[in-house]
Amino acid sequence: MKKTAYAVAFATLFVSGGAFAQMDELKIMAPAGPGGGWDQTARTIQSTLQAEDLVSNIQVENVPGAGGTIGLQQFVNRSSGDPSATIVGGYVMVGAIIANEAPVTLEDVTPIARLTGEYLAVVVPADSEIQDAQDLAEALRADPGAVTWAGGSAGGVDHIAVGMFAQAAGVDPELINYIPYSGGGEALAAILGNQVTAGISGYGEFAPQIEAGALRVIGITAPERQPYADAPTFVEQGLDVDVQNWRMIAGAPGISDEEREKLTGTIRTMAQSDTWKKELEARGWVNTYLDGEEFAAYLDRQVEQTSAILKELGISQ
Incomplete structure (x- = not known):
């Protein structure tokens, strides 16, 4: 499988952590209706970033439909180059993109981190x-x-x-x-x-x-x-059913390396906080945090494996 553009991008300079300036604004799109896992993830990110004083102003927007692909397309079309724009997603979106033959894919955004399972x-x-x-x-x-x-x-x-x-x-x-x-x-x-x-x-x-x-x-x-x-x-x-959902956050297409690194640093700091850890425990979410080149490579594997699974199950051709 051809290595995606975002995997190549993450192979370049990437910060490993450290101090960074507080972000002034963050927009989070939850590409599903209220009450679901992506909505809960977006609003938990919002509340944690606010509690930890990591971002000054945070807004959450719901755009439901087609396994997140409607929201994903809106996000890609209107957020290019915007360092304050993010979208949550995960395994559901990977499958929906394939099943719906969506016009945009996760190669069109800037993956930041896998957050939970x-x-x-x-x-x-x-x-x-x-x-x-x-x-x-x-x-x-x-x-x-x-x-x-x-x-x-x-x-x-x-x-x-x-x-x-x-x-x-x-x-x-x-x-x-x-x-x-x-x-x-x-x-x-x-x-x-x-x-x-x-x-x-x-x-x-x-x-x-x-x-x-x-x-x-x-x-x-x-x-x-x-x-x-x-x-x-x-x-x-006696029934072999073993599968885990995972959720992530991604940035807009077209942001610079420096903007990606600042956003990643903010999300990493959030994920290491006691506030976030307490939220995971309360919600029954497993901490599966992964960022950088490793997360980009993980996404490549997930797309390839999910495509094979959907064909086997008759969900896609």
Whole structure:
């Protein structure tokens, strides 16, 4: 695979840290509706930067649709050369770009850092007859189309995880009845309203309803149990579903090396703060911080691997 432009850029001069001037302004685009993981990530960045006095003025904007690709295209078209413009994204966006054959890709922005990782949870309403992963697998084998799934955008990590569950249950992933939602709030309403059989998203998005007893966790997509979740894994229930969502922040295209380095220094300092670490713990997000050339190379690998997975699952051609 050809090395991308941003990987080449990061191979040049890059600061490793140290003192830097406070940024006057930061604009963060969350390319999804309110309530979802990207919105939560953007607003957690906002609150942490403010609490740590790293940026004077911070604004968050929501632009939902098509797995983040609508927001991504807007961001690229209007933010070129703007050192104060950023966008959050992640694994969902990688898949959506491929599945939707989006006109812009992550090569069109300036990746700054991978921030967090999060395992996914499959939940059902508390009064559902489905009690565990084997019950869900049996229902799927009996009638794949009758089992409806609420999750994030088509081709995203939620969709991929459902396809992996179907494969593990011995069902053709192309037969799954997956309903994509542009925001976590909409998907949650569908689950709580018994409009779908099950829902899938990051554990943190469901945590309040799980704790309140409105939702029951069927399983999480981790290789082993997690300290923040009193929930079984699919692996321990005999279904090989192991996938982690990750989220990042990127800058605008066309910014200088110095502007990129200043933004990276700000984000790195934020990620090292106690405020950020407490937020991660509270939300069940795993610290997977990575920046610089290593993050650029990681993105290259993720694009290549996700393209192969989507073809295997029949989500893209």
